[in-house]
Amino acid sequence: MPDSSYLSPLKNKYPYMQMNMMSKPRKRRLPLKIYDCFTNARFGGNMGGLVLDAGLLADAEMQAIAKEINVPVTGFVTAIDVDAVQVKFFMPTAEIPMCSHVTVGLYTYLHEQGLAGDEGGKSPLLKTSSGNTQVSTTVLSGGEIVVMMNLGCVVIEKCEVSRELVAEALRINQLAIRTDLPMEIGATGLRHLFVPLSDLNTLENMRPDFSALTALSEQLSVETIAPFSMQTQVIDNTFHCRDFCPALGVNEVPASGTTNSALSGYLIENKVVNTADGKATINMLAEQGYELGRPSILKIEIEMNHGEITQIRIGGSAVLSIDGIINAWQINNSAIS
Template sequence: MPTIRYRLLNIFAESTFGGNPLAVIEDGSALADDEMQLVARQFNLSETTFLLPSERAAARVRIFTPTYEMPFAGHPTLGSAQVVRALFNAGDAFELEMKAGLIPVRSEGGCWTLDANAPTSRPMEATPSELATMLGLPIEAIAGPALWVDCGTEQPMIPLTGVEYVHACRPDPALVAKFSVNKAGQGKAYVFARTPEGFESRFFWVLAPGSISEDPGTGSACANLGGWWLATQGDTPLEARISQGTVIKRPNLLTLRVRDGRISVGGRVVELGGGELRW
């Protein structure tokens, strides 16, 4: 009977039960790909990670949603970093090997930070009117320009004119699947608006045909927001606090830094506990 140990953590958490939950499998080397997918489906969190040996970094990390594997995601990277440090005495700064490449991580002042890959971007084909209808908003809510950005996983960055519109979003899953599908065939939408501290944001994805889900805290999208900033604001430096999860009452606080073309995303990690899976 296989036995695997896991830890449960909340990432981007300002309180014990805030942030975005993550399960980290301490040693996934005995599991086949389909078994990793089954374990991720069992936890049914937005992502579950599996730690593996690496010849290039402190550890190799594979990231699974309940239905597919991802090359990169933000909160799984930061949560996995905390577990890698605890298990392998890796120190406060090291690299993690992802399918998207080597991701530098570091711990500073109680927060974990990752350095994202250099972004690529392209315009969204949907018009402002189509995006507004997709989100259940009036046309004046779209601030533009909306871009596809990829720092490891491609997502649509849709700027809005005010926080009230971020909170009012009611995406139509059929229209998200029509107007906002990335190169991997996934329907997603990340919306954001400026605040005095930085940005208020929400992230949606099509869970199944006719069904939409919302992520409480999305580090990969925060990195892509940094890519949107570089594409639209040039070399203007940015240090911002990103609030997410407000509407679904699961507050997340992310930090975003853009300087000299480089993007860093950070947040606090709270470890709740762990246990064993046996089958």
């Protein structure tokens, strides 16, 4: 019998390593794909991992794999058929209920495999711990696949927080925080604190105190802190956003659909974006990630009815960056990665 005593400290530290050393493992090879999401250019946007055929993985193993892959979020496809795809999302340190940028990568993959149709065609329903989400794909004339998803309506909450405290955590002059707009919390899944800034230069050059941002996030019960400016790098875009999420284990992400969809609702609620013309659909383009060297563009469609938001859809494109395999071993019905 092989001596496995040297593994005891590791098994105590990592529960997923508890195994019968005499069992014969059955090797499994799980497809791994990493997409650059909310961009049509390689090495732009936000990196999203996809692990396919992940139905036999336990949550602890998914978390370990997400930490090993170490992209902002990894999605684990646990079941799929023509009607629905079931996914669990993990950041390197925690599970989250929904991730829009990984969804863009996932449905780009599904479209390429013939499993997701054009808008008007049939695409499987996305099933996550946050509920069910309708997703559609459209192919532009140049062949670019655009994925759009319904994120419901944004919830905006008033927030009593000191401008001085926020400015100190962001390491900016508090005079750069606009006084004509409130700092409020918005949510379309995750909760975000929105900080309106007067100019793009302050936003681009800030170097936050991430320990202070973590403490502030915990104090306000938010997952991310998102300063923004209505000044943009590209004239056709609507606003410029940064998204700091050290409370989730990632200091900053270059693109976030949940953040920008909630922010678009905030802009309408606070009459920053004109809705007086009575349009049924308001379109916005959000830019993010320039400061990280990964420019991102997020498309937002907001359905209105008599001045009220009835539906927010967000999406964009994705480019496959890495295509590989995760080696896993199944022992006594437990998948070991």
